[in-house]
Amino acid sequence: MSWEKEEKSPGWTRREWVKLAMTAGAVGTIAATGGLVTGQLLPPPIQFPGEIREALTYTKFPTPQWWNSKHGRPMRVSDFEEWQGATGVWRGVFQDDQWVPGTGFPVLAIRVKREDAHFVTPDPTSFAPLPEGFNLYYDDGEATRIIVVFDRCVHLCCSPGWHVVTNPPPPRDYGTYGATPPTWTVFEQDPIYCICHASQYDPLLLVTDLNPSPVNVNYPGARMVHGPATRALPLIPVKAEAGTLIGGMADPRWYVYC
Numbered sequence: 056m057s058w059e060k061e062e063k064s065p066g067w068t069r070r071e072w073v074k075l076a077m078t079a080g081a082v083g084t085i086a087a088t089g090g091l092v093t094g095q096l097l098p099p100p101i102q103f104p105g106e107i108r109e110a111l112t113y114t115k116f117p118t119p120q121w122w123n124s125k126h127g128r129p130m131r132v133s134d135f136e137e138w139q140g141a142t143g144v145w146r147g148v149f150q151d152d153q154w155v156p157g158t159g160f161p162v163l164a165i166r167v168k169r170e171d172a173h174f175v176t177p178d179p180t181s182f183a184p185l186p187e188g189f190n191l192y193y194d195d196g197e198a199t200r201i202i203v204v205f206d207r208c209v210h211l212c213c214s215p216g217w218h219v220v221t222n223p224p225p226p227r228d229y230g231t232y233g234a235t236p237p238t239w240t241v242f243e244q245d246p247i248y249c250i251c252h253a254s255q256y257d258p259l260l261l262v263t264d265l266n267p268s269p270v271n272v273n274y275p276g277a278r279m280v281h282g283p284a285t286r287a288l289p290l291i292p293v294k295a296e297a298g299t300l301i302g303g304m305a306d307p308r309w310y311v312y313c
Contacts, residue, residue: 105150111143111300130300135166138244140217145302161206165217165258169200173237174259181263182273189292189303191275202258203291205310210284212313213251220250236280254284262287274309
């Protein structure tokens, strides 16, 4: 059956999901182009007093998910089992220890399998230097590897997900797009999937790509393996402090397209 057919996934139809994702994309546009306080992307007139947190913080998903009970808490490395992912916010504004919805950058954190046979990383000199102490992914050198992406599809700024919608499943005509995702072909894990228009990105294939808006700028991202998206999904540089995942800003232009 075509992925464009109306099907239900955990009580949701594809139409309902698209409506949710487009609404979230509109919120993300505000978060990515305005400013709340010094050092954040959003400038006045949208202003909120409060504290900006660099720690990645869980956000609640609209369908039942393993991390929903952690809403508002910092993401910890030990929370994630292999191939688990979760939604969150980075550089959000907090008032009275509560996140102000619509502020900060929506993110998707994924613990991938720690192996090097299929994991690809880009030339670190091909984009702006990362903040000191940060990497394109977190790696404990033993068993855990976590990547974090900006959770806005480069196609139309919908909200990609990680294993939250499987009905309809992602289209798998990967050869058409010049790249086959090892997440699926080797490990039988669906790539990052934007159900709105079927764009997919592989968190094992980290590449350098070009964001043409507002100006041409190179950035690192998870490779696009299925369109209509035409480029990679931007990464959030990350590190861990006392077990908590922290985001780092290298170049805000990586995320300016919504």
